Amino acid sequence: MNLHTLTIAQAQDLLAKKEISSVELTRAFLDRIDKYDNIISAFITVDPDLALKQAEQADRIIAKGENQAFTGIPVALKDVLCTKGVKTTCASKILENFVPQYDATVVEKFKAQDAVLIGKANMDEFAMGSSTENSAFFVTRNPWNTDHVPGGSSGGSAAAVAARFCAGAVGTDTGGSIRQPASHCGVVGLKPTYGRVSRFGVVAYASSLDQVGPITRDVTDAAMMLNLMGGHDPKDSTSAPEQMSDFTKGIAMFKDKGLSGMTAGIPKEILSLEGIDPEVKTMFENARKTLEGLGITIKEISLPHTNYAVAAYYIIAPCEASANLARFDGVRYGYRDMDSDDLIEMYKKTKSKGFGLEVQRRIIIGTYSLSSGYYDAYYGRASQVRALIMDDFKRAFEECDIILSPVAPTPAFKIGEKVGDPLTMYLSDIFCLSCNMAGIPGISVPAGISSTGLPMGLQMMSRHFDEMSLIRAGYGFEQAVSKHIEFPEL
Amino acid sequence: MKISQQEVEKIAHLARLDVDDELKETLAGQLSDILDYIDTLKDVDVDGVTPVSGAAFMNNVFREDEREPSPGPDVTLANAPERDQDFYVVPRVVK
Numbered sequence: 001m002n003l004h005t006l007t008i009a010q011a012q013d014l015l016a017k018k019e020i021s022s023v024e025l026t027r028a029f030l031d032r033i034d035k036y037d038n039i040i041s042a043f044i045t046v047d048p049d050l051a052l053k054q055a056e057q058a059d060r061i062i063a064k065g066e067n068q069a070f071t072g073i074p075v076a077l078k079d080v081l082c083t084k085g086v087k088t089t090c091a092s093k094i095l096e097n098f099v100p101q102y103d104a105t106v107v108e109k110f111k112a113q114d115a116v117l118i119g120k121a122n123m124d125e126f127a128m129g130s131s132t133e134n135s136a137f138f139v140t141r142n143p144w145n146t147d148h149v150p151g152g153s154s155g156g157s158a159a160a161v162a163a164r165f166c167a168g169a170v171g172t173d174t175g176g177s178i179r180q181p182a183s184h185c186g187v188v189g190l191k192p193t194y195g196r197v198s199r200f201g202v203v204a205y206a207s208s209l210d211q212v213g214p215i216t217r218d219v220t221d222a223a224m225m226l227n228l229m230g231g232h233d234p235k236d237s238t239s240a241p242e243q244m245s246d247f248t249k250g251i252a253m254f255k256d257k258g259l260s261g262m263t264a265g266i267p268k269e270i271l272s273l274e275g276i277d278p279e280v281k282t283m284f285e286n287a288r289k290t291l292e293g294l295g296i297t298i299k300e301i302s303l304p305h306t307n308y309a310v311a312a313y314y315i316i317a318p319c320e321a322s323a324n325l326a327r328f329d330g331v332r333y334g335y336r337d338m339d340s341d342d343l344i345e346m347y348k349k350t351k352s353k354g355f356g357l358e359v360q361r362r363i364i365i366g367t368y369s370l371s372s373g374y375y376d377a378y379y380g381r382a383s384q385v386r387a388l389i390m391d392d393f394k395r396a397f398e399e400c401d402i403i404l405s406p407v408a409p410t411p412a413f414k415i416g417e418k419v420g421d422p423l424t425m426y427l428s429d430i431f432c433l434s435c436n437m438a439g440i441p442g443i444s445v446p447a448g449i450s451s452t453g454l455p456m457g458l459q460m461m462s463r464h465f466d467e468m469s470l471i472r473a474g475y476g477f478e479q480a481v482s483k484h485i486e487f488p489e490l
Numbered sequence: 491m492k493i494s495q496q497e498v499e500k501i502a503h504l505a506r507l508d509v510d511d512e513l514k515e516t517l518a519g520q521l522s523d524i525l526d527y528i529d530t531l532k533d534v535d536v537d538g539v540t541p542v543s544g545a546a547f548m549n550n551v552f553r554e555d556e557r558e559p560s561p562g563p564d565v566t567l568a569n570a571p572e573r574d575q576d577f578y579v580v581p582r583v584v585k
Contacts, residue, residue: 098569099568099569101561101565101566101568101569102561194544194545195545208543208544208545209545234553237551238544305534307530308530308531308533308534310527311527311528311529311530311531312531314524314527314528315528315531322505326506329506330571331570331571331578331580332569332570332578333569333570333571334569334571335571336571336572338571338572340581341581341582342581342582343580343581343582343583344506345508345581346580346581347506348503348506348507348508349508351505351506351507351508352507352508352509355507357513360507360509360513360517361517361520361521363505363507364498364501364502364505364507364517364521365521365524365525366505367501367504367505368493368497368501368521368525371501371504378528380541381531381532381534381536382528382531383541383542383543384534384536384539384540384541385531385534385536386541386542387539387540387541387542388534388536388539390542390545422520422524423520423523423524423527426524436545437545438545439544439545
């Protein structure tokens with residue numbers, strides 16, 4: 001049996017039946033990492049001894065019959081989540097040697113069930129980017145074609161799942177950073193409702209947009225992982241008090257009655273946007289037909305402010321980033337320039353040597369937009385446009401249960417293709433951003449392979465706290481389409 | 491919106507970044523392009539629209555002010571680039 005091909009649900013079943021052990025499962029993934037991560041470069045940190053120790057502990061728990069859903073399941077974490085005693089770098093030189101003294105709440109939840117934390121995944125520095133090329137350490141390669149990017153910013157997490165280096169992974173999504181790399185790597189990525197999952201211990205990029213979520217092989221695993229990760233956390237004041245559900249019920253709902261009774265909206269604005277690859281358009285048209293075949297009613301809707309989402313996002317996110325990243329001042333943790341004997345000079349040298357170019361670019365955009373005389377024209381106006389985007393969704397969801405779009409306008413681009421042109425890179429996030437602006441949940445499910453052999457994802461979005469509809473429709477779509485897509489050989 | 495190198499320098503100072511001349515030139519060009527694109531927001535009629543600052547349900551969150559155990563200085567200062575006993579050391583501030 002090729003243990004690395006197991007989904008979380010399959011592995012959980014075999015572990016519970018004691019047909020496999022967590023040590024065997026963990027070894028299978030570690031062997032793959034050892035063999036192929038020199039090509040893919042998905043991980044910043046892997047500690048095989050620690051992972052095997054956790055696996056042994058999990059096996060003891062299973063032997064006692066005390067196993068829970070994630071006991072013994074090897075999971076990768078984006079290197080933005082604080083892990084006690086294990087380096088957490090955010091793919092930045094400024095945190096290259098940072099060892100957190102506590103676990104993020106999400107990490108605690110995995111540990112509480114004795115999951116195996118197999119490694120810390122590469123990302124765009126401080127989650128700023130769409131290709132993982134902004135990592136200060138190295139570029140991650142797309143397992144489907146190593147000349148191409150895996151997407152970003154959770155590119156290491158998505159590539160690790162696609163390369164079958166782990167059973168599932170945790171990512172974060174501020175403007176598409178779970179869904180877009182999932183789409184580019186042919187895996188499932190779920191951005192929960194803002195506030196659904198605790199952000200405590202997750203290094204902040206843009207606090208009103210950041211959300212933590214699963215990247216998995218299939219929709220069932222995403223539902224299981226959300227069950228574990230979600231819920232109110234008193235340590236995160238933006239964490240929502242809403243009750244959690246068992247999201248695997250969405251799968252039972254599909255098995256029971258398909259998608260009948262559900263309405264999917266297609267925003268008329270999105271297909272007239274410039275720069276959408278014809279193959280992405282064909283994929284989307286086929287996806288629409290498939291969903292119709294599953295009983296869903298399709299309706300044309302309007303999100304009139306879609307065109308302004310990128311511009312508003314690239315004000316709001318950098319403004320919040322410029323405030324959040326002020327904490328990296330070389331005083332309490334992280335890199336410090338030791339040659340300065342003046343405080344201001346020390347701050348400046350520390351930041352400019354510690355932060356990469358994209359991070360400095362966004363700090364400057366944010367500082368500019370918030371500076372005296374420009375605040376109203378930039379941050380103020382962008383916040384008003386954000387209100388209009390939220391209204392668009394509110395109105396749209398009076399007519400439909402889910403909204404469909406492609407995840408990305410093109411399949412994964414080539415490494416180096418957009419590095420010199422940040423604006424073009426920003427525009428590749430067009431379909432994902434408004435979801436974060438409105439705080440609603442969104443899922444990316446594999447929907448096809450381009451003629452060049454690269455995967456393309458379908459995005460579904462739903463009302464606040466209605467991840468259930470995404471699981472139901474996502475699972476239905478997966479049964480019809482995604483599960484017939486073969487993973488690449490490495 | 492054209493951003494000059496002088497403006498980049500001024501903003502970089504406010505953000506406590508040390509930007510060299512070559513980067514100043516690159517950033518001035520890129521920021522001008524980005525801000526030109528962002529200027530499309532001027533086409534939106536925002537008259538009377540109340541701005542939103544978050545996607546959360548904007549209720550204030552209260553909790554009891556209860557004392558909890560402190561992790562102590564060794565944990566708190568574990569990542570300090572420079573420390574002296576229980577203090578962070580910084581370059582001289584008052585000259």
